[in-house]
Amino acid sequence: MGLFLSTFVNKVDRKGRVSVPASFRATLSVQPFQGIIAYRSFAHACIEGCGMDFMERLSDSAQNLDAFSPEHDDLSALIFADARQLAWDPEGRILLPEDVMAHAGITEAAAFVGKGQTFQIWEPESYRAAEAEIRARALANRPTLPLRPKAPSQEPR
Amino acid sequence: MGLFLSTFVNKVDRKGRVSVPASFRATLSVQPFQGIIAYRSFAHACIEGCGMDFMERLSDSAQNLDAFSPEHDDLSALIFADARQLAWDPEGRILLPEDVMAHAGITEAAAFVGKGQTFQIWEPESYRAAEAEIRARALANRPTLPLRPKAPSQEPR
DNA sequence: TGGGTAATCATGGGCGTCAATGGTATTGAC
């Protein structure tokens, strides 16, 4: 399974350690670096998380100026500069740096939120509020997602 | 057989376990992840269910939206963040999480409703009411579905 | 065609295992 799914709330202990959900670790287990990449979100009060593979994809995309506008290029520069490699310990816990915790307002607990190819880390209460807003918006204005065809490389006529 | 068909009502035991209908399990048996993906519907008081393949299709489709776009954020939050991987036990049962049961109003029984590529899980009485409404609507305003041609080059099953 | 049998499936409960969590010890850097 290659996706980050679901939301898990884990406690942050006195030392700033927090368990990465077992299913997220399973998703990342195929990668050479045993840990996560984390950087402060520039859009929300949360932390963006992903595996090294996704970082490389971002890098590839950033090099392609057609795909990324100058603004996006700046953003990717921000990302790489801010990204930290957080390896987990034998129990599957990472140590959250001070400034990262401060940016997300995390103190006692952290919510790991699956986003498919990536995930986010929120202060649980903040995420609850953000999610409620999104749900309200979804009820008012039902979002749709054009589904791509099922076959791996087949073109619909 | 590759579709979710028919409706099955199964009991939820004291632990919150419920048997996934054998025919649904057969549909999902070809997948690497032995279980279902479930997320709370944002349109109805029910649970949406599918296999991992469908989630991956959703993920692929979501990639078409720009990374970091608000639309992408909302959809990911609503689907990937809320999706739970519910593996079944050797008897074919899944454990329904508390909040998921609450969202659908499920207490003692659950109705598995086939929807073709996906399925839904309802509180049986709620579904009876919802189905009656749909039938009434269909009588008043006959829905149509433009059939696609019977693609000759596709592999038969 | 009917009875009997076997197989499949849904259901209930006990128990072991592993993930999350908290604490202590050890290592290494300054």
Next chain:
DNA sequence: GTCAATACCATTGACGCCCATGATTACCCA
């Protein structure tokens, strides 16, 4: 020597696995 990072250990509580039972269905054969 002090501090911080990390490895090691110990606890507990949820959930995954096993067995046992009941009910329904499918199958076989006289």
